[in-house]
Amino acid sequence: MGLRNVEYMIQEAFTGIRRNGIMAFASVTTIALSLGVLGTFALLALAANRFVLSRVNQFEIAVFIEGKTLADIEPVLKQIRSISGVVEMNVRDRKKEWEAFKRDRPDFESAGVPLDVLPFAVDVKVSDPGRIAQIASKIRLIKGVDRVNESKELVDRILAVLRVVKVLSIAGVLVLLGTTALIISNAIRLTLYARRLEIKIMQLVGATNQFIRLPLVIEGVVLGAVGAVLAWFFLTLGGRYVALMAEKIVFLGRISSGVGRAELACGLIFVGAMIGAAGSFVSIRRFLHD
Amino acid sequence: MIRFDNVSVEYPNGVRALNDVSIHIAKGEFAFVVGPTGSGKSTLLKLIYREVTPTRGRVLFDGEDIGALKANQVPYLRRKLGIVFQDFKLLPQKNVWENLAFAMRVIGRHPRDIRRRISEVLNLVGLTKRCDAFPHQMSGGEQQRAAIARALVNHPTVLLADEPTGNLDPDTSWEIMQLLEQINTHGTTVLVATHDSQIVDRMRKRVIQLEAGYVVRDQEKGAYQHSTLTEDLCCGA
Numbered sequence: 396m397g398l399r400n401v402e403y404m405i406q407e408a409f410t411g412i413r414r415n416g417i418m419a420f421a422s423v424t425t426i427a428l429s430l431g432v433l434g435t436f437a438l439l440a441l442a443a444n445r446f447v448l449s450r451v452n453q454f455e456i457a458v459f460i461e462g463k464t465l466a467d468i469e470p471v472l473k474q475i476r477s478i479s480g481v482v483e484m485n486v487r488d489r490k491k492e493w494e495a496f497k498r499d500r501p502d503f504e505s506a507g508v509p510l511d512v513l514p515f516a517v518d519v520k521v522s523d524p525g526r527i528a529q530i531a532s533k534i535r536l537i538k539g540v541d542r543v544n545e546s547k548e549l550v551d552r553i554l555a556v557l558r559v560v561k562v563l564s565i566a567g568v569l570v571l572l573g574t575t576a577l578i579i580s581n582a583i584r585l586t587l588y589a590r591r592l593e594i595k596i597m598q599l600v601g602a603t604n605q606f607i608r609l610p611l612v613i614e615g616v617v618l619g620a621v622g623a624v625l626a627w628f629f630l631t632l633g634g635r636y637v638a639l640m641a642e643k644i645v646f647l648g649r650i651s652s653g654v655g656r657a658e659l660a661c662g663l664i665f666v667g668a669m670i671g672a673a674g675s676f677v678s679i680r681r682f683l684h685d
Numbered sequence: 686m687i688r689f690d691n692v693s694v695e696y697p698n699g700v701r702a703l704n705d706v707s708i709h710i711a712k713g714e715f716a717f718v719v720g721p722t723g724s725g726k727s728t729l730l731k732l733i734y735r736e737v738t739p740t741r742g743r744v745l746f747d748g749e750d751i752g753a754l755k756a757n758q759v760p761y762l763r764r765k766l767g768i769v770f771q772d773f774k775l776l777p778q779k780n781v782w783e784n785l786a787f788a789m790r791v792i793g794r795h796p797r798d799i800r801r802r803i804s805e806v807l808n809l810v811g812l813t814k815r816c817d818a819f820p821h822q823m824s825g826g827e828q829q830r831a832a833i834a835r836a837l838v839n840h841p842t843v844l845l846a847d848e849p850t851g852n853l854d855p856d857t858s859w860e861i862m863q864l865l866e867q868i869n870t871h872g873t874t875v876l877v878a879t880h881d882s883q884i885v886d887r888m889r890k891r892v893i894q895l896e897a898g899y900v901v902r903d904q905e906k907g908a909y910q911h912s913t914l915t916e917d918l919c920c921g922a
């Protein structure tokens with residue numbers, strides 16, 4: 396298979412697309428639609444994931460440390476900081492806490508209880524919500540730590556939801572990927588059917604299966620990629636609209652899948668090209684064998 | 686060159702198209718395969734280009750068992766064969782020149798060789814002036830010539846023609862036969878399936894006659910019907 400033949404095959408692929416314009420249009424539309432559905436689903440799943448995760452991140456570990464001054468608790472803070480997975484620490488303003496406390500329990504002030512009876516409250520942020528429990532128990536072991544509040548049930552529940560979202564989105568993406576491949580291979584089978592005479596003649600004059608297959612696979616890749624570009628266009632437009640709508644619904648805040656436009660384009664084109672190649676490969680295989 | 690050893694073909698639907706056929710076609714020979722519709726002529730040709738494989742027996746090409754070829758070897762067998770179909774099988778959206786070029790290109794031939802060979806072949810079949818005509822712009826005879834040109838373009842050692850005169854008037858049929866005979870004199874083995882009795886009678890070539898899948902006659906310089914009376918009549922005609 397020399398360079399000359401490869402060049403010929405690429406040329407043939409484009410000639411094929413041009414000459415079977417309507418079929419090519421039908422395939423591209425089908426691919427664009429199915430990739431659009433697949434992309435919408437994948438982006439929504441990603442957005443859901445991120446949304447749930449962002450909720451989890453608001454839950455951090457509250458650590459209460461006994462001590463009269465900030466200097467007293469510094470060694471404890473140092474130990475907490477050294478635990479892997481701890482991202483950030485925030486010592487709450489004790490005066491504010493005290494004011495709040497006094498409002499709750501006026502009897503304490505009248506009894507002359509001093510400010511420094513109250514432990515320092517420190518909010519600890521962790522990198523992975525899945526490790527909250529583990530890190531909390533490590534902190535609990537540090538000397539000088541009075542109480543650790545990790546709001547365990549809530550985090551567990553959110554993590555469970557996250558797992559379900561993940562499993563469902565992976566299953567959904569797989570199913571859609573399969574359907575998309577099926578639709579594309581059907582669209583390509585139609586173009587093959589329209590060109591059965593050409594293929595028959597190729598076979599009868601002694602073209603190898605590879606020589607017959609390659610231009611058609613290239614054609615599948617091109618159609619898949621073009622479909623992907625269309626899908627990308629609609630997804631980007633649609634995405635912007637959805638984001639605008641979401642911002643109007645105040646409590647949701649900003650929703651985003653976290654996928655950049657270039658990334659989305661690359662991903663879609665890759666998936667489209669792969670599915671186009673696989674789709675034509677499978678249909679040609681079947682076509683050549685009967 | 687081509688040998689059938691006790692070949693039988695039974696199609697999946699149970700039809701027995703050929704029964705215990707044993708024939709030998711030598712290099713450079715010209716032979717007709719005749720017989721009524723459904724007698725197995727096309728099946729016999731299809732065995733040679735491996736469109737069909739024998740249910741029993743073997744078909745040998747230069748000593749090689751065609752039925753036992755692996756799928757990836759079949760293209761190389763077919764490059765030694767030129768096949769002409771009754772329905773021409775020309776690509777309607779390509780002109781004559783492009784149809785021939787296509788047949789050469791898809792087996793990886795160099796564009797330079799393609800140009801030279803096509804003008805050679807078009808000259809041989811007498812279509813040089815019509816090289817840019819599309820199939821629908823040509824008469825049946827011209828289309829058949831184009832189909833023969835395509836079959837020849839890759840230098841086959843054997844030319845297989847299935848009813849090459851099926852849709853043509855007697856004069857045109859005769860011209861096509863003359864062309865096939867000319868090709869044969871250049872050294873190509875030619876095998877023609879036909880039920881055109883006039884042609885067969887006139888050509889006086891080897892006749893292999895099929896009847897319900899059986900070879901009922903294999904005769905040098907034969908006529909369409911096996912009878913001395915018709916032979917005499919034809920000679921007189």
Ligand SMILES: Nc1ncnc2c1ncn2[C@@H]1O[C@H](COP(=O)(O)OP(=O)(O)OP(=O)(O)O)[C@@H](O)[C@H]1O
Nearest residue numbers: 696697698700702721722723724725726727728729
């Ligand atoms: N693909 C097939 N499947 C099943 N039966 C077939 C197939 N091809 C041919 N036959 C049957 O096999 C028998 C021989 O067919 P074949 O085409 O070889 O005959 P033929 O002599 O070429 O006839 P014709 O002169 O009409 O072209 C016929 O009865 C036909 O119906």
Ligand SMILES: [Mg+2]
Nearest residue numbers: 726727728847
């Ligand atoms: Mg036939």
